[in-house]
Amino acid sequence: MTDPQVAVGMLLILILAIFLGFPVAFTLMALGVGVGYYAYFDAHRMWRTYERAMEAGADGWTLTETWLGGFFNNRIFDLFVNQTFSVMSNDVLTAIPLFLFMGYIVERANIVDRLFSTLYIASHRIPGSMAVAALVTCTLFATATGIVGAVVTLMGLLAFPAMLKAKYDVRYASGVICAGGTLGILIPPSILLIVYAATSGVSVVRMYAAALFPGLLLAGLYLVYVIVRALWNPALAPKPSKDDIGDHSFLEISWMMFTSFVPLAALILAVLGAILFGIATPSEAAAVGAFGGLLLAAAYRALTWQRLKESVYLTARTSAMVCWLFVGSATFASVFAYLGGQQLISDFVTGLDMSPLMFLILVQLIIFILGWPLEWTEIIVIFIPIFLPLLPHFGIDPLFFGILVAVNLQTAFLSPPMAMSAYYLKGISPAHVRLSDIFAGMMPYMLIVILCMVIVYLFPGIVYWLPNVVYGR
Structure with a gap:
């Protein structure tokens, strides 16, 4: 051989x-x-x-x-x-354990139940109000944690039973939880973006700036779908009664929003703003975010020794997994390239005489299929380095490519038969909720992800506008 x-x-x-x-x-x-x-x-x-x-x-x-x-x-x-x-000793990767710790400590601070209840009351006049509240909560919480399993599980314990009790359709409700829980790997401060930046050599801050609007676009498309479906078929999401909502004045709702929504949103915006505007490096901002998570948990009187110990343990375990994946991948990739494997693949792909669009479609299709058996960490660390050397041949910017990959990887958690979001939700759902119903509820969101990718490709300014304004071309 x-x-x-x-x-x-x-x-x-x-x-x-x-x-x-x-x-x-x-x-x-x-x-x-x-x-x-x-x-x-x-x-x-x-x-x-x-x-x-x-x-x-x-x-x-x-x-x-x-x-x-x-x-x-x-x-x-x-x-x-x-x-x-x-x-x-990679400076970029030092931000990962700090962001993970922030997410785990926020997850255990009992913030989400208060946030969901407040958003439900505030949005009760909107069609599918409980689903809207669940999706907004998922988006904010997923952004703060970046841990898909934690968000889907916690929201599945909190919002999913409430929606079923309110006679929401099982497919409609399960799709909201599963899709909303995956947004944390796309919307900054995302750990996926840090890992991609370390793999590709792209600046983390430019990745964050580039991913912000595509992430918000995808969350907005989810919200539009949820509301339009509820308008089109009100039986999917019955309107709440006054007894369900209670009698709350505008000042009461405003105070509830101030004490539940504002602190978490302020923490996320402070961390993200410090990174985007060059006030702090990602690692420094992550350290501030971790400290802010501790303060937030203490303010909500949820900071206990047991929760702190669990957060530290989970942070160490997940960080070790990512770091050893990097070590193994770097060693594997070096030997693979030394033996000529990378050159063989490069020669084969360039010999197909594909256009940049055909190349992008092929790669995104491969990533979509890899998302069935693999987590996003394996895809980014193992397979993305195979495609990166081919980008200059097709004139594709690694920044733009990374955003498309991050959007595409939403499907890794939503595509049967190995859609992990579905299994996370099924594990804590009532016995009558079938896995087939959860899969059916997720399918429209997969189509929305594809639509988002098409929009991003057709209007690349969604990716480039903020990085160019803040950092120049």
């Missing part, structure tokens, strides 16, 4: 191992080190050193040491150590 064929075999073994359920990070490291040993192995040098030791009259123990030293004297081990150090 030629070296490029070995590289392609590496990739196929990785995909097979992922489908069989092997831990992705350790599979990447094992393949990188194992195949890398073959790639960097210099048998001639090893045996020449061994023969010199024999000619010098070395004893058996010395010969054994010489042979073992030659066996382990392989550049793959140096590469693995260097990649590990590079990832762990």
Whole structure:
């Protein structure tokens, strides 16, 4: 076999191992080190050193040491150590644990139930008011946490039973929770954008500025769909009665909004504004956000030692997963490129004589399919580096490409048969809620995601306007 064929075999073994359920990070490291040993192995040098030791009259123990030293004297081990150090000392990645900690501490601060109740009361005159309140809460909470499973689970425990009790259609209600919970990986401050920036070399602050309007556009399209569906078929979302809402004056509602919506929104805007306007680096802003989350939890009298300990543990676990994925991916990618795998794929794709639009459609289709068995972290860290070197050939900006990928990855949580949002919701739903109903409720939102991608492609100013205004072209 030629070296490029070995590289392609590496990739196929990785995909097979992922489908069989092997831990992705350790599979990447094992393949990188194992195949890398073959790639960097210099048998001639090893045996020449061994023969010199024999000619010098070395004893058996010395010969054994010489042979073992030659066996382990392989550049793959140096590469693995260097990649590990590079990832762990990456300034961009230091923002991840801080943002995660902010999200976990906010999640445990009992803010969401108050926020949902307030938004429901404030929007009770809007068709599908409870769904609208759930979607806005999901958007704000997902933005603060960036953790899809946490948002879908918490909103599934809080808003989903309330909608079912209010006689909302099961499909209509489940679609709102599942779609709204995924927005945190797109709307800044998003951890996905940080990981993509570290992978592609694009500035994190420009990524945040570029993703803001597409994220709000997608959330707005979701809201329009929810309201139009409720107008079109009122039976899906019955209007609340006065007994359900209660009698609240304008001042009471304003105070409820001020004490529930404003603090969380202010925390998010402060963190995001500090990053976008250059007041702080992403890591510094994330540290301020984590401290602000602690203050917010304390203000709501929800900061306990147990919740703090859980937040720290979950932050460490998730951060370790991301960092070791980076280590494994960097080692794997280095060996893959050294063997000529990247060049083989590049030659194949460029030989197809595709237009930039055809290339974008092909890549987005591949990412959409990869979203069935894989989490977004694996897709960004493993497969996106394969496509990035091809972008200059097609004249595609990595910033614009990254936004399209971030929008597309919404479908990773919404597309059957492995739509994780559906399984998160099913796990905490009443027994009569079927998985098929949840899947059916999510399908319109997948079409909305595709519509959003088309709009972003046709009007690229949605992506470029804010970065160009704030940072220049």
